[in-house]
Amino acid sequence: MATPLPAFVARRRPDWDALQALLARQRAGRLHLEELRTLDTLYRRASADLARAQTFYPGTDAHRFLNQLCGQAYGAIYQPPRERWASTRDFFLRDFPATLRREARFVGVSAGMLVLGLLLGALVVTLEPRGAELLVPEGVRRYVAQGRMWTDDILSVAPPNAVASGIATNNLTVTLFAFASGILLGVGPIFTLVNNGVLIGAVGALCFREGMTVGFLDFIAAHGPVELSIIVIAGGAGLMVGQALIDPGELPRAQALQARGREAVKLVVGCAPFLAGIGMVEGFISPGHLFPTWAKVGLGLSLGALFWFYLLRAGRTDAGATRDAVPEDRASSRLR
C-alpha cells in the first residue's frame, strides 16, 4: 500500500513550493547559478513525484498539479537557444538567401503567376476598353478620366482608398496574405498573385491608353521592382505551404506542413526588413513631384538589382566551404 495521498502531499510539498518560487524568479530573469542547480535538482525530484502520482494517485488534483509544475519546469529548462545578434546576422547573410535559392522553383512559379496576371489585365484593357470598368477600381478610373494621377492629391477629398486597394500600397497585407493563404491548399497565393497582376496590368494599360504612361511609371518606378519581388517571394512561400498540404511526400500531412512551414516562413521573415525599407521609399519618394522621373526610375532599377544581387549571391562564396562543417538542418535550426 502506498503512502496516503495527504501524507504524500504534506511531505513533498516544500520541494514543490520551492520549485514554483524558483520558476517565478526564472521567468523574471533573476536567477543565480546555484539557484539554477537547485532548480534542476528540484525538477528531477518533482518528475519522480509525478511518476509516483501517475502510478498511485492518477486523476487526483495532486497529479494534475504535478503535471503542470513539471510542464512549467520542463519549459523553463529545455528552452530553445536564445536569439542573438550573431544568429540574426547569420540568418540574413546566409540562411535567408540560401533558402530562397533552394526554393527557387516556387519563387519562379510565383513570378510566373504574377506575370500571367499582368499580361491578362493589360491585354483585356488594351483590346476591350470597357474591360477597365470591370478591372480597375472606380476611384482610379475617375482620376484617369480627368487626366490626373490618383496619387497626386492623396489627402484631398477622397481618402487614399483607391491607392490602398489599387497598386500595392497595401503591400503589407498583400504580402502577408500571399504567404498565409497558402494554407488554403495553395489557392490563396495563386489568387493573390494573379489578382494583383491583373490589377496592375489593367491600370497600366488604362494609363497607357489615356496617355498617362509617364505618370504611371513615375509613381511605380521607384518602389515597384523590389516590392513586386517581395510579393513574388511571399507568394512562393505560400505555394510551398500549399504544396506540403497537397503532396506531403513520405511524411504525415501535419508534419510535412510544419516542416515546410518553417522553411517558408524564413522567406517571409527575411523579406520583412526590405518590405519596411521599400515602404519608406513608397511613402516619401514615389508620390508627388519632389523627385524627377528619371531619378525614380534609376533608384527603382538599382534597388531591384541590388536586392536580387543580394538574394542570388549572399552566402554563396563560403557556402561550399562551410556546408561540410555545418549540416544543412543545423544551419536552418539556428533561428528558432
Next chain:
Amino acid sequence: MTPSAPAPHVDVATPERVALSLPVAGIGYRCLAWLVDASLLFFFWVALYFVITLLVSDVLGAFQSLSGLTQTLFAVGLFATQWLYWTLAEVFFHGQTPGKRALRIRVVREDGSPVGFLESAVRNLCRAVDFLPVLYATGCITMLLDARHRRLGDLLAGTVLVREEAIDLDKYTRPAASEAAAQAMTATAAQRPLGAEDVELVLAFLARAPGLAPDVRRRLGARLVDRVGATLTDEERAQVLQTPEALESFLRTRAQAAH
C-alpha cells in the same frame, strides 16, 4: 473524481522519462485572451491617434505635407498591430501575450517545449487567413473541428495552447477542527487509510460543503461517512452524524489519516 470523457491534452515525454499531459486551452479561453489583447491594441491606437492629432496635426498642418510619412507610419503601425505585438510577446514572455497571461494560457510546441521565433512568426502571420472572412470565422471553425482546438496558424506552426490551472494543495493539509477531531480520532485510528480516489471524493465534498443547502449537505455527508467509515459502530456513527461540523471534521481526519 476522474472526468468521464478525457479532456484534450498534449502528451509530452520528457528526457527524464516521465509522461506529462498538459490540458489544452479551448475556444472560450482563446477568445477571451484575444479580446484582452485586441482591447489593449485598440487603446494603444486611440492614444496614439490623440497624441498625433494634438502634437502634430493642427499646429503646422504637418499631416498635409507629410502624407507619405503618415502613410508609412500607418503601414508600419498596422504591421506592428497585426504581427509584431503577438510575435514579440510570445517569443519574449514564454509563449504568453498579456491577454494569454491574464487567462493563464500559453503557446507551446506540440511536444510541449517553448515556442521559438519561427513558430511564433508562422502562427501569427496566419492570423490574416484565420481572420477570414470576418472576426476569426475560419479560425473558429478550425478550432471546433480540431481535437486539440488549434486554428490554421497553429496547424502550420505545429503549436498548441495549453492551460494552467490554479490548483489548491492546501485542501490536503488543512487541519480538521481540533476538538471534534480528537474525538473522531479514536474511531479512525483502527481503520486502514483511504485510497486516493476516496480521498479526492471526500476533499471535494469538504471544499464544497459550505456552499451546499443544509439538507443536501447532511445527506451527502452521511453517504460519504458510510462509504469511508465502514467499521464505525452504530453509536459512533450517530455521534458523528449529529452536527455538520462533527461530520466534516470526521471526514477530514479520515482523509488525512496516515498509516
